[in-house]
Amino acid sequence: MTEKKEFGIAIIGCGTVGGATAALLTESATLISERSGMTLTLKYIVDVDFTHAEEIGLSESLFEKDLEKVLADPDIHIAVELIGGTTTAKTVTARCLEAGKHVVTANKALIAHFGTELLTIARENDVCLAFEASCAGGIPIVRALYDGLIANRIDALYGIVNGTCNYILTAMTQNGQSYNDALGEAQRDGLAEADPTLDVSGMDSAHKLAILGSLAFGRKVDLEAIPVSGIDTLALQDVVFGRELGYIIKLLAIAKRMEKGLSLIVRPAFIALEHPLAWVSGPFNAVSVYGHAVGHTMYYGRGAGGSPTASAVVSDIISVALGTIPLLFKTLNVWPEESKPAVQLSSMDIHSRYYIRLMVEDKPGVFAKFASVLGSHGISISSVLQKEPAEGSTGPVAVPVVITTHEVPEGDLVSALQEINTFPEVKEPAVCINIIDEHEENL
């Protein structure tokens, strides 16, 4: 028989994920103990307001407003930071680590901004900081990188890692809704925050990319150096034209090993309908990882929500209690605080295919003019889709011209479009969207 071990847990922050984690630990205590061989005892739920905790029926005997009491309690081995944000969460995490508690967190912003600093504090205090739930909710993708794929040199990683954005883009694609209508619906369905900026701007995806990129490549990724575009300026007509060309739009977080360094970007991007990420719809997340030995692997599941995220949080709690995460934290050389800084390419150095939409005056010779500018910047056209002016329109109207290119350095395209945007025939600045092909395995 295995040896039973008891671990005292404090959950700090009782919102959606905190509540679901408390519920999973208490309601599934027998199941978890049966499977894991560990007894995890939830002793405190720390917060300033217990409205949500009361609503979901958590026991009042767990409620504690005094963090100091928790820090001083020698029976607390693991603190679970589920406050969110980077101010209080950072202070609390640091204090827990300094008090000799292991910390488990679901906080991507915290790890992306302050992971290096906090991991260093953890190491100094001989405890560890576990963050499976920070990336792609319930999907065990962090573990895949430091455990299941550890024998691989990781060559690339492509993620749909923000459920809110994927839900909105799916609604735009499948129902023909505008961005604003789709966002409104997501907010009504509880799938977008009242202030959705962090999600729709792409920043949340960048946080996850910084974390996953660091682990995948064993290099310290600088969040600030990741070029980030969101979905908040996306026009429905581009989604529609993309579909006509056989593409579907996704917000992708991409990390690739290139000759000169790492290319890390977050972009709304067109992928072919046959692309392995094209079917990932609604609030689901998926991450494709390409290893030099394993080839293409992909991990799919719910990237947010209380219960799926709690699944990841509790798997970390169990692994900390078992001692596997502490062991890996001591031994592996993939943790960012001990890694060299990554060489990160600027967006100008990124090579990609592009979708370009120009709104132009419908008169002879205009297209030839654009084609000539593109050609002079070394940009080769792959296809052109010119739409008729709307029926019944009179006089000079702007018609959309959609051009797709072969692979070009983004810097060259930006220069060409700057030139084209100055033409009097161009009625709106050009819209430019990456087209991302399926990554080739390197087997």
Place this chain on the structure above:
Amino acid sequence: MTEKKEFGIAIIGCGTVGGATAALLTESATLISERSGMTLTLKYIVDVDFTHAEEIGLSESLFEKDLEKVLADPDIHIAVELIGGTTTAKTVTARCLEAGKHVVTANKALIAHFGTELLTIARENDVCLAFEASCAGGIPIVRALYDGLIANRIDALYGIVNGTCNYILTAMTQNGQSYNDALGEAQRDGLAEADPTLDVSGMDSAHKLAILGSLAFGRKVDLEAIPVSGIDTLALQDVVFGRELGYIIKLLAIAKRMEKGLSLIVRPAFIALEHPLAWVSGPFNAVSVYGHAVGHTMYYGRGAGGSPTASAVVSDIISVALGTIPLLFKTLNVWPEESKPAVQLSSMDIHSRYYIRLMVEDKPGVFAKFASVLGSHGISISSVLQKEPAEGSTGPVAVPVVITTHEVPEGDLVSALQEINTFPEVKEPAVCINIIDEHEENL
């Protein structure tokens, strides 16, 4: 800084996977040591014939025919069983464990048949037996069950776990090839064995299902009690009719927790084109796992081949060297040798929707007769597709009638079809294929 540790490795059996594992350990030694913090030293390649080892350029200094020497060498900490089959492989694995070596294996037949016995020997000798590579090649699915999803009660698992079958079915579906033509092509492309029986009969999938089911449910699964059908009797016309109805054919390994026990089956089955496993094509594998907290998660990648399988083998070697697998082997209660036996439902108790094809004489009243028999067994018809007799045919010809049913217990359907098969209008025994809907999350 992390502490460097050296581990001596012996690979036993140098075929495709053995060769690829040796190559990964030697060519990527620096990479693996950098990432894992471990130095893994390949000291022996044990075999009776080194033709393949020589062909791929492995160093002759590693070649060893005498297993006894390896067993007696105290510098060998981990033996890697890559012999295949269940005779020599079993003896060798047992002897290595008894000699105090940890064993890593990719051998699904060995674990499915003798896992309980071998895990017991491992436990008695205070070593462990790791088998990530036994299921779905490079996909870290074994780990997902005992680590990333450990906080979940697993409700169901659906796998495409045989690349040979998936390659053949993809060719039948996409190119309209017959089973025999598709098999021949797979053999020419090195994706099917000269004797493909183990794959196409579904037995290989059953091996993997027994292993994954044991871990998912923490119960000892009896391989012999799994109802198994293969793809070797599949007619192209059923693949085509299925497509007309919006379905695609896949060989599925399914494990579900039911009220009365576990339902484990291997079957060629129709799934809707929108089903999350429908896009998994060619030699790729995927496993969907449904947990009570996490909902639907899915794992995708190459299920066979030297290098992808070696990725899984080496991740196990590293985890054994690090001590994480030994720790989990000691602590978790999911390992089959210490679990209660599973209560496994017979195929007659399985509830499913079905596709039925009858070849019948084209005359009035025949269909009503079948419908009446199905009705008398409580089987409700969902749709009917009757095809015209081939043009120019004269006299009484057999025409295909395709019926899909609502969900019924398989026992009832079998009884009804036994009755229908005796009718003089029925020219061939009815063909019957499961229709598997997307599993509902239980969140």
